[in-house]
Amino acid sequence: MIPFLDLNQVNAPYLKAIEKASLKVIRSGWYILGNELKSFEKSFATYCQAAHCVGVANGLDAITLILMAYDFPEDSEVIVPANTYIASVLPVVYLGFKAVFVEPDPVTMLLNPEKIAEKITMKTRAIIAVDLYGRSCEMDLIMELAQQHGLKVITDAAQAHGAVYKNKKIGSIAHATAFSFYPTKNLGALGDAGAITTDDEALAEKLRYLRNYGSLVRYKNDFQGVNSRLDEIQAAILNVKLPFLDPENDRRRAIAARYLSEINVKDLVLPPGDRTQDDAWHLFVIRHPDRSKLIAHLDANGIQTNVHYPLPIHKQQAFREYQDLQLPITEQIHEQVISLPLNAVLTDEEVAYIIQTVNHFDYPQ
CATH class of the missing domain: 3.40.640.10 (Type I PLP-dependent aspartate aminotransferase-like (Major domain))
Structure with missing residues (x-):
């Protein structure tokens, strides 16, 4: 895993x-x-x-x-x-x-x-x-x-x-x-x-x-x-x-650059790559209309993912006074986002495997 x-x-x-x-x-x-x-x-x-x-x-x-x-x-x-x-x-x-x-801006989120x-x-x-x-x-x-x-x-x-x-x-x-x-x-x-x-x-x-x-x-x-x-x-x-923050961030940027250039899946939306060397790449967040199937595919192949974040603030019980707000872009983002592993200790081999596995996702199934 x-x-x-x-x-x-x-x-x-x-x-x-x-x-x-x-x-x-x-x-x-x-x-x-x-x-x-x-x-x-x-x-x-x-x-x-x-x-x-x-x-x-x-x-x-x-x-x-x-x-x-x-x-x-x-x-x-x-x-x-x-x-x-x-x-x-x-x-x-x-x-x-x-x-x-x-x-949010629908591209940068x-x-x-x-x-x-x-x-x-x-x-x-x-x-x-x-x-x-x-x-x-x-x-x-x-x-x-x-x-x-x-x-x-x-x-x-x-x-x-x-x-x-x-x-x-x-x-x-x-x-x-x-x-x-x-x-x-x-x-x-x-x-x-x-x-x-x-x-x-x-x-x-x-x-x-x-x-x-x-x-x-x-x-x-x-x-x-x-x-x-x-x-x-x-x-x-x-x-x-x-x-060590800058060297670690540079490693994150290198991984992000590979993800951006090598991942290619139907209907999968990658984050913008126009500032690859300026962004800190704390998370690499992709979007897919069938998030659950993509997560299941990655999990079955030994890749742990995360969702940042599954439920928007205005739909949280703690913010129920805002629940009537109409925020369709935000709601769609929260229904589709998946975070791939991205950190300074990932090896080149692990990065290659993650890319390969994402690209082997067969959608629709």
Whole structure:
């Protein structure tokens, strides 16, 4: 069986360095807001070509804290992509704002800038652009639209570590960018972890307060904050793995290039290949009208796949107030998508076998 993702294999090359770094933290007696975090924040900001990085507990909190820091009015509306993971939208409703769903581009499956303008009202305060699957949204168009209407742009880059848009690293383009370092990400910790990058010094400073109960000085609270801190052990692990992010992404790009050039199946839709060397390729998501049969075919031949994501947000029970929305592009995407294995530890032989097996899918059966 070729697993969809084997984290033991992914982390094996760095295991000794991770153990050494973790033991150093354990023996230091300092586990929260210490030197490992400072080091990672500096390194990751530099990597993303951003002025500031603020480490937080996870990617969900990263988006939540950005929205909190902007202190929008209670009746604010936030534009979100209809095709995304639920974590991109939960912070909006947590804070009492209205999520305004926008259909994706049917080719890229990302937020469609042409449809954003239709949804902007006097109450709109922000746009959350999700770099889903590791591909950047059309940030020039989104930033231009935001400037015209005085809106903030927040990028959810949980799947886009190291992605590039027009020679700019993701993390340096939007007003603020949220990252997750969940273990399965291109840059993964060994637990929950996240960060925010921004060029806005005042925003970064407020975020440092908010992540720590609203305090920078112990027992002196200037804001009503939360407990959301990137701990020292996870920061140390990320410090070990960050230098290898680009080489791993390059391997992902090489695999993606093979998939794009060699997979050829009737009615199967491949992701766009116009930015192969810029995308981070966190996932390689294909579409087929008979997803279940293709998954069964691959499984029978020892290839594990995944579905990101089977049910759109507006059809989830947790978002039942949005269930009457008509979002046909989003719904079709969620009925058809399949993620093939794509990670830096796949061998050339495994990649060739995956391609061969996909191409042997007989449709219709």
